Amino acid sequence: MLAKKYTAVAGQSSVIREIFEYGKKRAAVVGADNVFDFSIGNPSVPAPEMVNETAIRIMQTEDSCKVHGYPSAVGYDDTREAIAANLNRRYHMQYHKNNIFMTIGAASAISLCFRVLADYGQDDEIMVCAPYFPEYKCFIEGAGVKVTEISADPKDFQINFPELESKLNVHTRAIIINSPNNPTGVVYSEDTLKKLAAILEEASNRFGRPIYIISDEPYREIVFDDKTVPYVPHFYKNTLVCYSYSKSLSLPGERVGYIAFTDEISDADIMLGTIGAVAREMGYVGVPSLFQMVVRDCVDALSDISVYETNRNILYKALTQMGYQCVKPDGTFYIFPRCLEEDAENFCKRAQKYDLLVVPSTSFSCDSHFRLSYCVPTKRVERALPLFEKLIKEYRG
Numbered sequence: 001m002l003a004k005k006y007t008a009v010a011g012q013s014s015v016i017r018e019i020f021e022y023g024k025k026r027a028a029v030v031g032a033d034n035v036f037d038f039s040i041g042n043p044s045v046p047a048p049e050m051v052n053e054t055a056i057r058i059m060q061t062e063d064s065c066k067v068h069g070y071p072s073a074v075g076y077d078d079t080r081e082a083i084a085a086n087l088n089r090r091y092h093m094q095y096h097k098n099n100i101f102m103t104i105g106a107a108s109a110i111s112l113c114f115r116v117l118a119d120y121g122q123d124d125e126i127m128v129c130a131p132y133f134p135e136y137k138c139f140i141e142g143a144g145v146k147v148t149e150i151s152a153d154p155k156d157f158q159i160n161f162p163e164l165e166s167k168l169n170v171h172t173r174a175i176i177i178n179s180p181n182n183p184t185g186v187v188y189s190e191d192t193l194k195k196l197a198a199i200l201e202e203a204s205n206r207f208g209r210p211i212y213i214i215s216d217e218p219y220r221e222i223v224f225d226d227k228t229v230p231y232v233p234h235f236y237k238n239t240l241v242c243y244s245y246s247k248s249l250s251l252p253g254e255r256v257g258y259i260a261f262t263d264e265i266s267d268a269d270i271m272l273g274t275i276g277a278v279a280r281e282m283g284y285v286g287v288p289s290l291f292q293m294v295v296r297d298c299v300d301a302l303s304d305i306s307v308y309e310t311n312r313n314i315l316y317k318a319l320t321q322m323g324y325q326c327v328k329p330d331g332t333f334y335i336f337p338r339c340l341e342e343d344a345e346n347f348c349k350r351a352q353k354y355d356l357l358v359v360p361s362t363s364f365s366c367d368s369h370f371r372l373s374y375c376v377p378t379k380r381v382e383r384a385l386p387l388f389e390k391l392i393k394e395y396r397g
């Protein structure tokens with residue numbers, strides 16, 4: 001017998017993965033060029049040359065036992081110092097190495113935060129704002145914690161504050177936010193963050209314990225039109241920043257990211273040790289050494305992300321001209337238009353008939369939208385446009 005909790009869901013993969021796998025099968029039939037797979041958020045630009053050069057230099061010149069050895073659980077001192085210095089330069093912060101815990105990408109950063117902030121099976125709740133990255137639910141429920149969902153505000157995909165205020169309660173331990181946002185591409189404005197901070201401060205005082213913000217920021221650098229992304233700790237003290245090099249350095253397979261917190265948070269003196277205790281329990285024996293060293297030396301580098309902005313511009317203009325409704329993405333490599341019918345899953349199935357592979361918004365706990373990941377070559381975006389046109393014509397009759 002195996003654990004019931006997991007046998008009950010064994011073999012279930014995410015809808016996004018299912019569509020991605022379908023795309024591979026379909027490509028074998030009609031040719032890869034004729035499948036317009038906009039399902040998965042895998043960066044389509046290479047890591048900066050500097051990243052590979054640095055990895056090679058490190059392997060050739062640094063002590064092999066260190067390069068391939070066990071890292072310390074919190075991460076290498078010099079990597080954490082380099083990250084702290086980078087954040088201090090960019091955001092005028094006062095981080096030092098003990099404010100940084102290295103993690104296996106953003107996924108492990110956020111799942112560690114959920115367990116650090118909420119107690120297993122104790123009625124604790126973590127808030128999520130729809131539409132949201134589907135893994136949040138899996139991680140929060142896996143931590144034995146209740147997910148409190150705030151429904152989407154499709155007008156601009158900022159936060160639905162009336163609902164948030166009505167659902168805050170004595171069990172609320174944290175809220176996870178994600179800006180720039182997957183799936184909408186929207187950046188939360190300063191006004192949104194100020195309002196969120198004021199509400200959480202008041203509620204923390206009322207309930208007599210801090211409610212944290214977990215700020216999931218893997219797309220922080222991927223913004224367009226010279227937009228700046230407000231840095232959440234500037235607005236709210238009790239913030240845990242979760243970051244990843246998966247998107248900004250196009251390194252999703254290397255699994256490297258971090259959690260950052262300031263000395264001003266409520267539990268600063270025990271935060272690093274508590275994150276370490278959770279990581280131990282989960283069997284995270286640190287982050288691969290080689291890529292910690294690469295990040296140390298490439299901390300200011302960024303992939304050439306210009307193709308994402310080009311693709312955003314082409315798609316937003318063409319889709320809206322055709323009659324699709326969508327909020328203009330400020331960043332990421334996602335766009336989240338309205339479906340042409342209420343049933344998002346049915347809409348995506350009809351799109352599949354044109355070999356357009358898009359993800360229904362139900363995966364992100366939101367109605368009647370679809371997500372398109374445009375981290376693909378621009379030519380593919382352009383070749384897909386007539387198919388989106390055919391699809392809308394099919395609906396309009």
Ligand SMILES: Cc1ncc(COP(=O)(O)O)c(C=O)c1O
Pocket residue numbers: 041104105106107108133178182216218243244245246252257
């Ligand atoms: C919003 C969001 N958070 C977290 C992650 C996980 O990123 P990582 O590859 O760093 O684990 C992703 C990945 O797509 C994401 O979109």
